[in-house]
Amino acid sequence: MAISLTQAAADHIQRHLKKRGGGLGLRLGIRLTGCSGMAYKLDFVDEATPGDQLFEEYGIKLFVDPKSLPFIDGTQVDYGRDGLNEGFKFINPNEKASCGCGESFTV
Template identity: 60%
Template structure:
């Protein structure tokens, strides 16, 4: 199962990488934190490490470290604007519960 990008997320990432002037895609992972146990971490990537899983989606690379993959396998990263707010949304089929503020989750 892959980790994918929606068209909106790909447009946003492509625009930011162009403004930044470098990068091959994004690095997506999880860290232990928050009231539900895990939180997503997302950063722009300039290169992939040998042990990383690299997925191609919408013409961009989505890089995931092997420890994070079981928690986010099958996830689609989306980008949404809701009123004055905008940001990435994680459509993760593995999530069982999320905290009330939406910052963390558990599997």
């Protein structure tokens, strides 16, 4: 099982960790919501939770809880700008469909 980051995502996370004064890394998970059922959830991590899966790339630690991992296994986290929109982009091979607004997905 693996989750990966692009250099652009790692750079963005690193800037925000410095801005907030530190932290261990970023937690990636899912929550039940939206018209398609699931949405990605990101939080800064100051303390690891027992059972977390840890992935590290470009010096950034990415924590994933065991309940979320089967739905996001193989996901690549990117960061970019598209016109006036800027944010994280999730390339998830498990995703079967997403809603029109792009806020939620289903597997």
